[in-house]
Structures are given as structure tokens and as C-alpha cells.
Amino acid sequence: MADWTWQNSSTPSFTPRRQIKELDLYRQEEAENVQRVEKLKAEGADGADIRHAETVLQEAKKMVPSAKERTGNTVRDLKDLTNQVKEMPEMEGDENLMHAMEAIELAES
Numbered sequence: 004m005a006d007w008t009w010q011n012s013s014t015p016s017f018t019p020r021r022q023i024k025e026l027d028l029y030r031q032e033e034a035e036n037v038q039r040v041e042k043l044k045a046e047g048a049d050g051a052d053i054r055h056a057e058t059v060l061q062e063a064k065k066m067v068p069s070a071k072e073r074t075g076n077t078v079r080d081l082k083d084l085t086n087q088v089k090e091m092p093e094m095e096g097d098e099n100l101m102h103a104m105e106a107i108e109l110a111e112s
Contacts, residue, residue: 022074036060
């Protein structure tokens with residue numbers, strides 16, 4: 004029989020979706036900070052302002068690999084879990100399993 008936490012939880016399918024959105028936001032933040040630094044340099048802004056903007060950019064750049072790693076780990080764990088339960092007869096048509104498989108597909112696209 005399937006594990007209770009699998010049967011009664013939608014968390015497995017929502018976690019990768021949330022992490023994918025988080026990763027997209029970090030990428031967007033990085034791009035915005037690159038533009039901000041370039042704009043400050045083009046406008047001849049104060050050196051301190053440029054250095055601060057570059058520091059913020061570096062912090063944003065650090066978040067992307069971290070978010071990628073977390074998302075990858077979650078998807079790998081979710082794949083392992085779905086592979087364990089999808090062959091169980093009682094899991095046929097299970098809504099949480101279907102959502103989890105959709106989340107894996109989304110993460111891999």
C-alpha cells in the first residue's frame with residue numbers, strides 16, 4: 004500500500020513548481036541587476052552606487068545555482084518517489100501522482 008504521506012499530501016507536486024518559479028524569479032532579478040549596473044555606469048553614477056549595485060548583482064548571481072541545485076534535488080527525489088508508487092495498482096489514477104508527474108515534466112522542460 005502507498006505511504007500515507009503520499010496519499011494525503013499534495014506537497015510532492017507543488018514543491019518543484021514553487022522552486023521553478025523561484026528559479027525564474029532569481030534569473031529575472033539577475034537580469035534586472037545587470038541592466039541596473041550598466042545603466043548606472045552609462046549615466047556616470049557615483050562609484051559607491053555602482054559598487055553597491057554590483058554587490059547586489061553578485062548576490063543575485065549566487066542565488067541562481069543554489070536554486071537550480073535545490074530544484075534538481077527535489078525533482079530527482081520526486082522522480083524516485085513516483086517510480087516507487089506508480090506501479091502500485093492502488094495508485095492508478097491517483098490525483099497526487101498525476102500532479103507529481105506533471106511537475107516533473109514541467110521541471111524537465
